Amino acid sequence: MSENFALIEKNIADIFEKMKPYPHANLMAAIKTRTDDEIRKAYECGVRYFGENRVQELLAHYECIKSLPGAKLHMIGTLQTNKVKYIIDKVDMIESLSSLSLAKEIDKRAKKCGVTMPVLIEINIGREEQKDGILPEELPSFLNSLSEFTSVKPQGLMTIAPVMEDPRDYAPYFEEMVRLRDEVFAKHLPGEEKPLLSMGMSANFAEALSHGSDFVRIGTGIFGPRYYPTKSDNAE
Numbered sequence: 001m002s003e004n005f006a007l008i009e010k011n012i013a014d015i016f017e018k019m020k021p022y023p024h025a026n027l028m029a030a031i032k033t034r035t036d037d038e039i040r041k042a043y044e045c046g047v048r049y050f051g052e053n054r055v056q057e058l059l060a061h062y063e064c065i066k067s068l069p070g071a072k073l074h075m076i077g078t079l080q081t082n083k084v085k086y087i088i089d090k091v092d093m094i095e096s097l098s099s100l101s102l103a104k105e106i107d108k109r110a111k112k113c114g115v116t117m118p119v120l121i122e123i124n125i126g127r128e129e130q131k132d133g134i135l136p137e138e139l140p141s142f143l144n145s146l147s148e149f150t151s152v153k154p155q156g157l158m159t160i161a162p163v164m165e166d167p168r169d170y171a172p173y174f175e176e177m178v179r180l181r182d183e184v185f186a187k188h189l190p191g192e193e194k195p196l197l198s199m200g201m202s203a204n205f206a207e208a209l210s211h212g213s214d215f216v217r218i219g220t221g222i223f224g225p226r227y228y229p230t231k232s233d234n235a236e
């Protein structure tokens, strides 16, 4: 365990070093499958944003993250409408908004709790069938429809880029995200603040940063490989 902690410390220091030329950018730890101890260690090393994919695990980590001053919790995974009610008063942002039915439910639950929920719109930038997110050409009408939901506050765009062998091949996807941010999102929803881009993971965060990402979401690059518990693990 302590060995693992030393590695987490080193990994985070290395990532912050690479982020130095981009002072506006934030490091988010993608915490799926990780323990509260690993989360606290990342916090100790300066990480302030934590992203979870699954509602049940988000709830399990909630008390831990809430106890860390200044720590923010974002939902970054597929969110079923019937689970919005469990997280609406617990997350600081939902980064995975990918349908109007989800927006409608977030709006309804936010109103019930008297909050406004910041969201990012997830874009399926690689047009991959198995992935969530709206297609780039759907963004203008999606943004128009969102204006009906007054307790949902769109703050930018999020994407999970397709897996590429050569890191240089991520550039067209990140360029397209920048274009969508500047030419579609910012024009439809002109505001005082520049819309956010959440893009870049362990395999491509350096490329995402060089394209102006505001949030890089890193899991294995901080904590090491993920081991998903299997039935036999549970039985032991």
Ligand SMILES: *Cc1c(COP(=O)(O)O)cnc(C)c1O
Pocket (backbone or CB within 6 Å): 030, 032, 053, 076, 077, 160, 201, 202, 203, 217, 218, 219, 220, 221
């Ligand atoms: C798991 C995950 C990440 C981090 O992935 P790594 O490859 O482990 O860095 C980022 N974003 C989302 C939405 C994820 O599910």
